[in-house]
Amino acid sequence: MRIADVRITPIAVPDVPLVNTKGVHQRVFLRAVIELVTDTGLIGLGEAYGAKRTLDGLQAVAPKLDGLDPYHFRDLRSRVELALPEGGGVNAPTALADHKVVDVVYSAFEIACLDLIGKHTDRPMYDLLGGAVRQDIPFGGYLFFKFANLPTAISTDIFGKVMTPDAMVEEAREIVGQYGYRSLKLKGGVLEPDLEVETMLKLREAFPDHPLRIDPMGAWTVATAKHVVEKLDGVLEYLEDPVRGMDAMAELSAQIDMPLATNLVVVEFEQVIEAVKKDAVQIVLSDHHYWRGATGAIQLGEMCRAANLGVSMHSNSHLGISLAAMCHVAAATPNLTYDCDTHYPWYDREIIKGGRVTFKDGKLRVPEGPGLGVKLDENAVAELHTLYNEMMIVDRDDTDEMLKYIPDYERKVPRW
Numbered sequence: 572m573r574i575a576d577v578r579i580t581p582i583a584v585p586d587v588p589l590v591n592t593k594g595v596h597q598r599v600f601l602r603a604v605i606e607l608v609t610d611t612g613l614i615g616l617g618e619a620y621g622a623k624r625t626l627d628g629l630q631a632v633a634p635k636l637d638g639l640d641p642y643h644f645r646d647l648r649s650r651v652e653l654a655l656p657e658g659g660g661v662n663a664p665t666a667l668a669d670h671k672v673v674d675v676v677y678s679a680f681e682i683a684c685l686d687l688i689g690k691h692t693d694r695p696m697y698d699l700l701g702g703a704v705r706q707d708i709p710f711g712g713y714l715f716f717k718f719a720n721l722p723t724a725i726s727t728d729i730f731g732k733v734m735t736p737d738a739m740v741e742e743a744r745e746i747v748g749q750y751g752y753r754s755l756k757l758k759g760g761v762l763e764p765d766l767e768v769e770t771m772l773k774l775r776e777a778f779p780d781h782p783l784r785i786d787p788m789g790a791w792t793v794a795t796a797k798h799v800v801e802k803l804d805g806v807l808e809y810l811e812d813p814v815r816g817m818d819a820m821a822e823l824s825a826q827i828d829m830p831l832a833t834n835l836v837v838v839e840f841e842q843v844i845e846a847v848k849k850d851a852v853q854i855v856l857s858d859h860h861y862w863r864g865a866t867g868a869i870q871l872g873e874m875c876r877a878a879n880l881g882v883s884m885h886s887n888s889h890l891g892i893s894l895a896a897m898c899h900v901a902a903a904t905p906n907l908t909y910d911c912d913t914h915y916p917w918y919d920r921e922i923i924k925g926g927r928v929t930f931k932d933g934k935l936r937v938p939e940g941p942g943l944g945v946k947l948d949e950n951a952v953a954e955l956h957t958l959y960n961e962m963m964i965v966d967r968d969d970t971d972e973m974l975k976y977i978p979d980y981e982r983k984v985p986r987w
């Protein structure tokens with residue numbers, strides 16, 4: 572079984588204006604659908620970021636995969652590195668972390684290879700990763716402050732404007748009512764810190780048994796973060812990226828007992844070692860999109876076990892192929908003991924057959940079919956590819972988008 576053809580289809584998915592510390596989501600988010608076609612007629616699926624640098628990387632590597640044995644991940648890795656000699660990162664300059672293009676492109680193709688191997692052996696992907704330690708994957712409700720849609724929006728405006736603590740509690744009630752989530756995470760760094768403290772306290776009152784987290788994405792100074800930690804003592808299960816940079820995280824960590832989590836300062840294996848040396852974080856967020864695929868994400872889990880760090884799971888806006896891969900990785904990572912993040916409630920499209928998946932009590936059953944266990948809805952992909960061509964948005968830039976809402980907006984991280 573060898574790779575005979577590679578299809579990469581960029582798509583645009585209608586999104587809502589979710590606010591974060593560097594700006595606001597654009598009218599669409601971008602993804603790339605990957606199909607690896609073998610000489611035996613099997614098709615392996617993958618889903619990657621769809622912004623320009625990732626897409627360019629995927630397209631540069633695609634012709635080099637001809638003849639690849641999908642079982643040979645080392646060969647895949649060296650083909651990716653050879654095809655992308657300049658390396659570099661994929662994220663917008665206004666983003667707060669950068670992911671290496673070789674890791675992101677490798678990751679996307681590795682998932683598609685695993686899907687192929689699963690189909691070839693008639694095994695679910697989690698069996699290729701060591702077997703499942705859990706079949707039902709718990710996800711948490713991912714809460715966002717948000718603007719109301721602009722008149723130019725093309726999405727359904729889920730939940731309308733949410734920019735106060737009370738509105739956030741209502742949003743949480745809606746999302747828990749619809750999906751049954753048993754924990755909640757707030758994307759913070761949007762309102763003044765004391766208002767976000769008030770938000771968390773109101774969420775605690777409304778959901779006395781839900782583990783709570785807040786992720787201000789580096790919006791606070793060490794002094795501000797310390798103030799927040801004092802106010803939220805006993806309220807949070809962990810605090811995610813309160814301050815910017817490894818050294819600031821270490822400085823804060825030395826002064827508090829609350830566990831710190833990150834998907835900003837630890838995004839490569841080398842940084843795990845630095846974080847341990849500096850005792851900068853206690854929990855690392857896994858993500859198969861940049862931790863060198865599913866096998867890398869599993870290795871991260873093992874590395875965190877050895878280093879006595881916790882493991883949680885990060886999310887970007889994604890569709891059903893990525894969600895299935897997240898479930899398989901979570902199923903096969905024994906020490907992934909926190910509820911996974913997902914942006915799934917924030918859009919209404921899907922690209923897999925059967926349409927939108929259903930959460931039960933906040934959980935998803937890991938797909939049982941061979942490989943990822945999902946099939947592509949080609950009509951849905953074609954529709955979103957047409958939208959990609961029409962929208963003429965090829966990169967993500969939350970800061971630029973923010974100027975449409977706040978014309979004198981200035982990106983400042985940390986802001987408080």
Ligand SMILES: [Mg+2]
Binds near residue numbers: 811833834835
């Ligand atoms: Mg985060």
